[in-house]
Amino acid sequence: MRSLRACLPILLLVLAPPPAHAAESEVFLSWHAPWGRPGASSTLVRPCIDTTRVDTLYLSVRSGRSSPGVFAFSADLWFHPGSTDSLGPFWKRGYYPERPTFLRVECPSDSADGSHSPFAAPTFGDFTWDYTTMRARLRMVYAVPSTMAKPADGDAIYTLARVLLGRPPVRFSMCDQPVCVEVFQVGLTLGLKEPTRNVSVGDHRFAAINSPDERVCLPYQAVAPSFAADSLRPAAADSTR
Secondary structure (H helix, E strand, C coil): CHHHHHHHHHHHHCCCCCCCCCCCCEEEEECCCCCCCCCCCCCEEECCCCCCEEEEEEEEECCCCCCCCCCCEEEEEEEEEECCCCCCHHHHCCCCCCCCCCEEEECCCCCCCCCCCECCCCEEEEEEEEECCCCCEEEEEEEEEEEEEEEEECCCCCCEEEEECCCCCCCCCCCCCCEEEEEEEEEEEEECCCCCCCECCECCCCEECCCCCCCCHHHCCCCCCCHHHCCCCCCCCCCCC
């Protein structure tokens, strides 16, 4: 509890409105392994018949500025269908505050899977999941106690989080639907008295599901869609839930 209280001021700081991003900052998404590591890929094909597998999506960042440490971060990831589709029923489950059973978020503090972590200790925080007919959003906020931050190299690529996604069973319609995952923005707290550093650029901030040529992401690479807060409503309940 003491560690959690120590993180509260940092969590409040990372939720403050961020300034414009710096040009040298960059965000990355990759399947199977952290960006730049052997086995990392921007695409994932997952058959409906294999429901025992859990796929791992890595969120990584280059801050562009060396600092005393990454004290906290926030991130918004969007899950988009193809341009003419609505999001399938598998994704329309676990609307906040209900916890989605197909999704987990982990913030690594070790390098067992090749992650280059900015954290010297386990993080504190949480994530939410919400959606409309056309897209879903994963929002996360995590922090470490200020005494447990470690110096961060502005040119290094750090793994902030692992997103673990279960696979949809065949009883869900559109279980093999192509989906594009986009990093909408990442906010970094690099100092206790500094504003949040917003990072929302990068050639590798998209990752595709069931679209080997990444064509599903093309409509979203030019313009980020609007996702108004008052539009976040649960989609109609599905009988396959």
